[in-house]
Amino acid sequence: MAKSAIFLDRDGVINEDTGYVSQVDDFHFLPGAIEALQLLKKKGYLLVVVTNQSGIARGYFSEDDFMNLTEWMDWSLADRDVDLDGIYFCPHHPDHGPTCDCRKPEPGMLLSAAKELKIDLASSWMVGDKTADIRAGINAGVKNTVLVRTGKALSDEGMKLASAVYDDLLAFAKAVPAA
Structure with missing residues (x-):
């Protein structure tokens, strides 16, 4: 049976977007982000x-730098009951390289995860x-798309395309119905 998921951008949604975050010392969870992820898990979402x-x-x-930071982030969340x-x-x-179908707004990452x-x-x-x-979500067939105000300045285009806009991930997590 197919499950419902919350697809999350990282920088500006989960952590502060300070520009090309690649080291543990530069990674700072946004206020309320961990609580939001805990709540979304309790509501039954992947x-x-x-x-x-x-x-x-x-x-x-390097890709190794990214992977090391990602492993640290993943373990930090797991230690707080967020898998x-x-x-x-x-x-x-x-x-700076090949054309791909995974770079948002292309839907490749979401479609791979869905499969x-x-x-x-x-x-x-x-x-x-x-x-x-938002475009990546729409292009993948995700019905519900949400912008949060904790990262980049929101564009008029993004706000028109999004299903909703929230101040932060925690406000969204509190509002979203259970899966």
């Missing part, structure tokens, strides 16, 4: 991180802080 990481293609940090069901990333940038984790996209949610996140 939690899937989908994150563009163009800093890899640009040479700002992520999947973490997907796109290491590409159109000006691998048996996710029902129509009953799932995409939560991001920019238009590309």
Whole structure:
């Protein structure tokens, strides 16, 4: 049976977006983010991180740097009773490498997760802080798309495309119905 998921952008949704976050010392969970993830798990959702990481293609940090930080983040959340069901990333940038179907707004990461984790996209949610996140959700067939105000400045286009806008991930987690 297919399950409902919350697809989450990382930088600006889960952690502060300080620009090309690649080291543990630069990673800071946003206020309320861990509580929000705990609540979303209690409500029965799979939690899937989908994150563009163009800093890899640009040479700002290595894929190993990203993987080390991701492992630290995953364990930090697990220590707080939040088990992520999947973490997907796109290491590409159109000006620094191959064209791909995984870089948001393309739907590749979400579609891969849906196939691998048996996710029902129509009953799932995409939560991001920019238009590309919302477009990725729409392009994948995710019915519900949400912007949060904790990352990039929201664009008019993004706000028109999104199903809803919340101040932060915790406000969304409190409002979303159980899966």
